[in-house]
Amino acid sequence: MRKSSIVILSSLFLASCSLLNKNKIEEVNLDEVIVTPAKKLDYQPSETRINDLLHTKLDVKFDWTKAHLHGIAHLTFKPYFLPTDSLTLDAKGFEVKEVVLITPEGSEVPLKYEYKDKLHLNINLDKTYTRNDTYQISINYIAKPNELEDGGSAAITSDKGLYFINPNGEETNKPKQIWTQGETEASSCWFPTIDAPNEKMTQEIYMTVDTQYVTLSNGILMFQTDNGDGTRTDYWKQKLPHAPYLAMMAVGDFAIVEDSWKSIGVNYYVEPKFEPYAKQIFPHTPEMLTFFSERLGVEYPWEKYDQIVVRDYVSGAMENTTGVIFGEFAQGDSRYLIDNSAEDVVSHELFHHWFGDLVTCESWSNLPLNESFATYGEYLWREYKNGKTWADYHNAQDLKSYLRESKRKQVDMIRFYYDQKEDMFDSHSYAKGGRILHMLRTILGEEVFFEGLRVYLEDNKFQAVEIHQLRLAMEKVSGQDLNWFFNQWFLSSGHPVLKIDYAYDKDLKLQFVTVEQNQNLKNTPLYRLPVAIDIYTESGVKRHNIVVTEKRQIFEFKTESAPTLVNFDAQKYLLCEKEDNKGSIKEWIKLYEVGTLYDDKKEALTALIDTKDTLAIQTIMKATNDEFWGIRLLAIDCMENATKLKMGATRSRLIEMAKNDENSSVRAKAIEWLIEEFEQTNEVKSVYSSGLNDSSYVVVGSSLYGLYESDKERGLAAAKQLEAIDNIDIMSTISLIYSTESDEAHQTFYESAMTKVSGFDRYAILSGYAKYIKSQSLNSKEKSIPTFKNSAIIENAWWMRIEGTNALLEMRRTILTDMEKTAKKIDNTVDESVKTDLKNQHKQMQQVLNKIDDALTEVKAKESNSQILEIINKSMAKN
Structure with a gap:
């Protein structure tokens, strides 16, 4: 599984936004963060093997209105080793209708079972079976995922297993979909199984859906049967075994773009409007299959390889065997994909098919x-x-x-x-x-x-x-x-914290390199570190291989002249923190000039940030022309002294980069520095104006913010013109701008934008709207209640629901405060006409407050997350 590329820090989650330095989530000062001791935890063993699940055969139908799955599971087992007369299955929140044994002759024998905790189905078998026996049971059940208590984490934001997206079609800009997410142990929310990663099974799934929908599951689509009643049954079969958490289903209106690799199908499932971009959305997939197969010496082992994008996904992507699911971050047109390629995620999930799925x-x-x-x-x-x-x-x-x-x-x-x-x-x-x-x-x-x-x-x-x-x-x-x-x-915590010092003895013609390991040895090992050291002299460069094994070691190297550079960890492969105390700025400049690795240049530029040395600044400026965009990006972040000492030259270079660099991230970064560090001259403003027409939405967003910061009136006018663009980078920037404005007309943008975005992208709009509405009129607050209530109810991710809930609670607090102030004015006012007006205001506030309370009551009734419920109860109890 790919963790979402969007990172949660504190309570904020900004999705696919290009927000400027001043508006990014505040960086944590790492030197001030204290690692808290871990609490005593329980040992977490592998699942004990009692029964071995050999095969799963499912026949499923869906009730969209109730968000239920009606299923019949035929499960084949054998005792793992010891004889057994019972079976325990993971089955979360089911309504179990019947459990029977299927005899070899095909007859059904009812079995006794216990299902008190609604988590584990304990079944009494008809006899004792040995490891030489196999047996098959059938379970008729209804899965009710929305009635489960919601859990999840930062990586996988919900654990309901089965998700009905927009099931009643109430959200006009969102398709109806069904999809699953099994990792870690949520497959047992939609079919009974042994939900552990050390279990392996083959599988068959019969999925009955309305004929308008496309289905996807693991393995091969063997056939489709039109049932003559507006429904169709698709039969998917996977012959090779995999873990239950890798089982998947998806249902919805998808365009299927076919591709191939050798003799197997490689298909891309996207929403119909993105059909022309499917191969860009999942770039180079056949080439990756060839590369990984050849690099590993193990050919891709599965029957096919499909990838699908779904709405409101609870993770980044998931390596379900032959049916990888991606969140909607991966999906867009060619312009969107300039800044949002899922190439890393595609390679991540495909590599899982060897590491995770096969083994x-x-x-x-x-x-x-x-x-x-x-x-x-x-x-x-x-x-x-x-x-x-x-x-x-x-x-x-x-x-x-x-x-x-x-x-x-x-x-x-x-x-x-x-x-x-x-x-x-x-x-x-x-x-x-x-x-x-x-x-x-x-x-x-x-x-x-x-x-x-x-x-x-x-x-x-x-x-x-x-x-x-x-x-x-x-x-x-x-x-x-x-x-x-x-x-x-792998079996210890922490990492090396190294301090490297250098000294040259011209009489002995010896170069000394002192290495200290300064990590906390109470919790972290003293490491054995094979390291290469390159020593540069006038006669050339020589590599020396050493092994660091002690707390403090001094290594000596014979050299006829004082080195111009000593490059510790010349391969730049160590995972460590490193304090590298080179003797002079010239050595860091030398490292940048001769270094062939990214980290050579990165270490050199980072070391030169704080110096005002002319050669150092020249090196940083030189790096803005580096052939690799990542170095150019880093060079901009190292420009602080250059902007102070050579402002004209630096501004000119940044303007050039903002307009012409081939990489959109570099162009956007240059614009951010122009906003933050320089006087907003007409020349700089012209960069923002031209940037509004850039091919990259990220650059457009940065340019829009720059224009707003430098010329508020023009920035607001540009934001108004860009409101119609359905892109999160643009919408999130507009949301940021409008969140500090008082114009009630901006509410139309927020209400419209909230219907256009879903999943992670909603947060940037939702949080901006919540900030904006604080300063708006009572009527505007009343108008926003349904939007915040819906976000507090329908979002899969708990942190999204919290944002909607907090917006309602904050409005509630604001109105209560205003009511208290108004009540005091009423008590202190003699003029009856003024008092009447104040009473009417108070009454209106009470009416809006009642609507907020009604919304919060509805949120509470549908919320299963105990933390969110606690927040609501505590906040409402205070007033």
């Missing part, structure tokens, strides 16, 4: 065996398709993500102690894990690493594994004992 973690404790590999799959694809520099840029973002998380959370990669299984879906399992695999590749070398992956996949295909299987495969190929590596990186 599956046996428990959520071992989740990095799924997610670390999928994250590294993104690196491998970028390396192949765009070159090592782009891939290393990707790696650097992963390191940044992990280090940010590490300031508040440091846990083992493979962790058997956690509070909720969803806690495993963090930057450790994804970002840190990808970097660890990159280190393993660097240490072992290309040939050994990829042969080790091939052996791992071949030896464990269609099986569930733990981390030691990966180690053993790598040891089998390399001939090395790799416990040291796996113990310190």
Whole structure:
């Protein structure tokens, strides 16, 4: 599964927005964040195997109005090893109608069962079965996902398993859809199963739907039957086994764009209006299938490969076997896709079909065996398709993500102690894990690493594994004992915190490099770190390979002259925090000039930020012409002193970049700096005006905000003209602008925009609307109540429902305060006509307050999240 590319920080969630520096979520000062000690947690074992689920056959129909699934499940089992006369299934919130045993002759034998907790179906079998026996049961049931208590996490925002989107067609700009999300253990919300990652099953699904709808499931569509009553039954079959959490269904009005790879189908399911862009939405999929198959030495093993975009998805994307689901962030026209390519996500989910689907973690404790590999799959694809520099840029973002998380959370990669299984879906399992695999590749070398992956996949295909299987495969190929590596990186927490100092003794002609490991050794290991050091002198460069093993070590290297540069970790592969105390600015400049890696240039530019040295500023300015867009982007962020000391030259360069850089992110970043750092001259304003016609919506959004900041009247006029564009980057910028304005006419924009966006994108509009409405009239507040109420009720993500709920509660607080003030004025007013007016105002406020309370009562009646209910109850109790 791909974590949403949109990150939740504090209570804010900004979706696909290009907001400027001053409006971005405030960055956390990492030096001030304290990692709190973890509470004592329970051991989380793999699921105990008592019965082995061999095959699942489902016959399902849907009740859109009630959001129910009517199902018949035929499940085939055998005892795992020991004899058993009972069976326990995960079945969440069902109405169970009948449980029967299907005899070999096809007759049905009713079975006794217990289902008191509505979570586990405990069945008494008709006799004791041994591991040499198989048996089949049939369960007739109704799944009621919307009646389950809502849970979820930042990565997977809901765990209802089955989702009915716009089921009654009330939202005019949203299609009706049904889709599933099984990870972690939510497949058991729509069919009875053993909902554990160490279970494997083959499957068949008969889906009966209205004939107007398209269906998708795992495996191959074997046939379709027109039932003659306006419905059709589609029969999907997957012959190869996979884990229950990978089972999927989707129903809706989708265009199917067909593609192929070798002898298998590769299809793209999108909303009809995006049919012309389907291959851009899922870019390079056949090429990825070829690349990964060849790189791993294991051909793509499944019967087909389909990808689908759905509305209101509760995650980023999900690697359901042969039927990958994407959130709507992936879907758009060519102009939208300039800034919002899902290429990384496509590669992530496809790589899962080897790491996660073919070979599956046996428990959520071992989740990095799924997610670390999928994250590294993104690196491998970028390396192949765009070159090592782009891939290393990707790696650097992963390191940044992990280090940010590490300031508040440091846990083992493979962790058997956690509070909720969803806690495993963090930057450790994804970002840190990808970097660890990159280190393993660097240490072992290309040939050994990829042969080790091939052996791992071949030896464990269609099986569930733990981390030691990966180690053993790598040891089998390399001939090395790799416990040291796996113990310190996968089975321990934290990371190295290194301090590197340098000294040259001209008499001894020795270069000294001192390395200290300063991580907290109470919780973090003392690392063994194989590292390359490149020493540059007038005669050239020489590489020295060392191994850091101690708390403090001094390494010495013979060199006839003082080095012009000593480059520690010359391969730039270490996952660490690093204080690199080079002797002079010239060494950092030298590193930028001779460095061939992204991180060489990144480290050099970052080290030059705070200096006012002329050569340093020249180097930063030179970097704005680097051939790689990521370096150009970084160079802009390093310009602070350049803007102060060489304002004219810097402004001219930024204007040039804003107008002509080939990369939209660089153009947008240049515009942001022009807004933040420079006088808003006519020349700068002209950049914003021309930027309104840019091919990139992100650049248009930045330009619009710049125009508003520099010339409010022109900015508002431009915002009005852009209101009709159905793009989240534009709408979110307009929302940001209008949120500080008092004009009641802007409410029309918010009401309209809320009907155009869904899923994660709604947050930017919803939060802007909530801020805007605070300063509006009572009539405007009254008009907004249905919108906020609907958001508080219909959104799948709890944090979206909270935003709608909080908007209602904030209006309620504001009106109560105004009522209190008005009541005092009434008491203190002698003039009867004035008093009458005040009483009428008070009455109107009471009427609107009653409507808000009615809305909150409805929210409470339909809300299952205990935290949201607590917020409502506490807030209303205060007044």
